[in-house]
Amino acid sequence: MIKPVSVAALPVAENFVIQKNRIENNAGPEAASKRVCVVTGTHGDELEGQYVCARLAKILSDGKQKLSGIVDIYPAVNPLGIDSVTRGFPMFDLDMNRIFPGSSSGSLAEVAAHDIIRDIDGADMCIDIHSSNIFLREVPQVRVSEQNEGALLPFAMMLNVDLVWIHASATVLESTLAHTLNMRGVKTLVVEMGVGMRITESYCSQLLDGILNILRELGIWSGAGGQTRTPLVSKDRNVGFLNSDAGGIFIPRAAHGSHVNTGDSVGIVIDPFTGAIVEETLAPCSGLLFTLREYPVVFGGSLLARIMEDVKNG
Amino acid sequence: MVKDIIYSIKSPYRQSMDIVGYTFGAGERSCCVVGALRGNEIQQMAICAQLVDTLKRLEENGCVIPGKSIMIIPCANTYSMNIGKRFWTMDNTDINRMFPGYDQGETTQRIADGLFKSIRDYVYGIQMASFYREGEFLPHIKVMDTDYGKLETYESLSDFGLPYGLLRTPHPYDTTTLNYNWQVWGCRAYSLFSTYTDHIGKQSMQTAVNAALRFLIAKGILKWTLHRGMHTRILNEESIRTVKAARAGMLKKHVSVGDEVAEGDLLCEIIHPLEGNTIGRIMSPVDGTVFFAYNKQLVMEHTDVFNIVPFSNV
Numbered sequence: 001m002i003k004p005v006s007v008a009a010l011p012v013a014e015n016f017v018i019q020k021n022r023i024e025n026n027a028g029p030e031a032a033s034k035r036v037c038v039v040t041g042t043h044g045d046e047l048e049g050q051y052v053c054a055r056l057a058k059i060l061s062d063g064k065q066k067l068s069g070i071v072d073i074y075p076a077v078n079p080l081g082i083d084s085v086t087r088g089f090p091m092f093d094l095d096m097n098r099i100f101p102g103s104s105s106g107s108l109a110e111v112a113a114h115d116i117i118r119d120i121d122g123a124d125m126c127i128d129i130h131s132s133n134i135f136l137r138e139v140p141q142v143r144v145s146e147q148n149e150g151a152l153l154p155f156a157m158m159l160n161v162d163l164v165w166i167h168a169s170a171t172v173l174e175s176t177l178a179h180t181l182n183m184r185g186v187k188t189l190v191v192e193m194g195v196g197m198r199i200t201e202s203y204c205s206q207l208l209d210g211i212l213n214i215l216r217e218l219g220i221w222s223g224a225g226g227q228t229r230t231p232l233v234s235k236d237r238n239v240g241f242l243n244s245d246a247g248g249i250f251i252p253r254a255a256h257g258s259h260v261n262t263g264d265s266v267g268i269v270i271d272p273f274t275g276a277i278v279e280e281t282l283a284p285c286s287g288l289l290f291t292l293r294e295y296p297v298v299f300g301g302s303l304l305a306r307i308m309e310d311v312k313n314g
Numbered sequence: 315m316v317k318d319i320i321y322s323i324k325s326p327y328r329q330s331m332d333i334v335g336y337t338f339g340a341g342e343r344s345c346c347v348v349g350a351l352r353g354n355e356i357q358q359m360a361i362c363a364q365l366v367d368t369l370k371r372l373e374e375n376g377c378v379i380p381g382k383s384i385m386i387i388p389c390a391n392t393y394s395m396n397i398g399k400r401f402w403t404m405d406n407t408d409i410n411r412m413f414p415g416y417d418q419g420e421t422t423q424r425i426a427d428g429l430f431k432s433i434r435d436y437v438y439g440i441q442m443a444s445f446y447r448e449g450e451f452l453p454h455i456k457v458m459d460t461d462y463g464k465l466e467t468y469e470s471l472s473d474f475g476l477p478y479g480l481l482r483t484p485h486p487y488d489t490t491t492l493n494y495n496w497q498v499w500g501c502r503a504y505s506l507f508s509t510y511t512d513h514i515g516k517q518s519m520q521t522a523v524n525a526a527l528r529f530l531i532a533k534g535i536l537k538w539t540l541h542r543g544m545h546t547r548i549l550n551e552e553s554i555r556t557v558k559a560a561r562a563g564m565l566k567k568h569v570s571v572g573d574e575v576a577e578g579d580l581l582c583e584i585i586h587p588l589e590g591n592t593i594g595r596i597m598s599p600v601d602g603t604v605f606f607a608y609n610k611q612l613v614m615e616h617t618d619v620f621n622i623v624p625f626s627n628v
Binding site for chain 1: 448
């Protein structure tokens with residue numbers, strides 16, 4: 001059932017509405033009810049989650065008799081952004097994923113953030129799906145802050161992703177949806193995969209398998225699960241960052257998601273006037289090329305690639 | 315006056331973006347003034363340009379105290395300024411959410427790093443700031459309420475001779491701003507808000523220029539005669555009353571920034587955007603001075619349309 005989560009009036013003959021699709025089996029045992037939320041579309045240019053949500057809704061609705069809990073699907077928590085190909089919340093300067101938990105007395109964006117948290121509060125788990133941005137392509141991965149590693153890593157391992165990146169905490173990230181929910185006791189996994197403004201069907205299917213695995217683990221779903229690949233976990237590994245020092249056009253020389261060795265060419269930056277190679281980017285370590293630049297134009301500083309280093313023997 | 319390029323980046327097709335700093339005097343790094351970090355902070359750039367012009371003459375007349383130096387950086391984002399875009403040209407990131415910066419990071423992280431390394435050691439820092447909300451302010455000076463040297467910083471608020479000095483409790487998203495990081499580094503940092511952002515107000519520009527000069531005089535960096543300005547009312551940002559739009563539509567304002575209002579006075583009407591009738595009236599909740607006024611014609615529900623400083627709190 002489609003339900004409103006946050007509603008506010010826009011200036012001219014329209015309401016701002018965030019909606020969710022609540023899928024539940026009303027015939028199921030009440031006591032067994034758990035609730036999982038799947039959220040996406042915080043950034044309006046990140047669309048991979050659209051297909052995941054759509055397919056998940058179809059599978060669960062068609063197999064409702066196999067459901068014994070509640071799954072709330074929020075495909076667009078920034079509906080104005082998605083509708084206008086805008087990463088941020090239109091007419092609001094701050095990144096929507098930097099204003100949680102929001103405020104009931106704040107601006108429209110802050111009230112919306114508050115309403116989203118209020119709606120998800122009390123859930124057993126939340127999966128927050130992002131898809132990088134238009135510049136970078138990411139392999140399916142879960143990002144977990146160090147402080148939540150203990151609670152989240154076991155679930156991250158079930159999500160059928162290629163990588164679990166455990167990162168340091170930062171004050172600025174305290175205002176994300178995931179941090180806010182984790183602090184309130186809702187175990188929240190942040191998924192990054194694919195690239196902005198596109199849908200990568202294989203990645204969506206991969207994540208969908210993982211979500212069904214988690215639903216099965218929580219006892220919400222008795223239908224088929226999916227594949228569970230064993231992800232690389234960033235613990236005890238270094239992440240190699242490759243940024244451009246020159247401006248120009250980036251041409252990749254290594255395949256996204258492939259294994260590269262130290263010194264391999266990851267890509268070149270060329271001068272578009274002369275064709276001269278102004279920079280060749282070499283892998284600083286051996287490992288998984290999990291991030292690769294998608295958007296060709298680069299400035300000094302533009303991120304070109306990231307490599308998850310192999311575990312060193314001995 | 316010494317003119318230096320303090321940071322420079324290249325793009326594939328544009329001339330390099332040089333961040334220029336103008337230094338007056340020599341010796342101790344006494345005060346740094348930073349103007350536009352965003353491409354629409356035209357008033358902020360203009361204030362700094364006026365300061366450069368004024369200090370040039372004052373330095374020629376021996377007004378800069380020996381052993382002291384002042385640096386003015388009118389604009390750290392000429393690329394965005396030249397295409398009329400508030401945030402970074404390519405990825406829409408905000409330089410003022412990237413401090414202290416990272417020299418191996420993304421472009422705006424590198425810009426923040428390059429800028430910050432050049433200005434972090436000053437005793438005093440003044441940022442000509444703009445706010446994320448669209449609107450007009452009474453000129454005021456603001457400091458982050460952190461533990462870093464707060465007493466001296468607070469006591470100096472009145473040295474600017476502006477009508478209001480605000481203390482702001484930082485939110486997580488404030489921790490990556492220039493002002494916050496200046497304070498972390500031990501610099502006494504202030505944000506000076508002029509009335510406008512994307513257009514130049516002659517009177518408010520002069521008010522800001524005089525405020526900065528007055529501060530330099532008070533701190534023994536500049537020897538010159540200038541009237542003392544206004545008595546500064548110092549208050550916590552939270553004590554300012556926000557007045558929100560309970561309805562959406564066209565805004566018809568009845569008061570302006572700086573007006574004094576009584577509780578119950580009509581502040582604005584909300585007009586139906588298609589039918590022209592009044593659908594809402596907003597009254598002042600308190601006796602006070604209009605400190606901020608939203609300056610767009612259309613308002614969403616929850617929009618912060620006025621801020622009022624209550625008389626009783628000052």
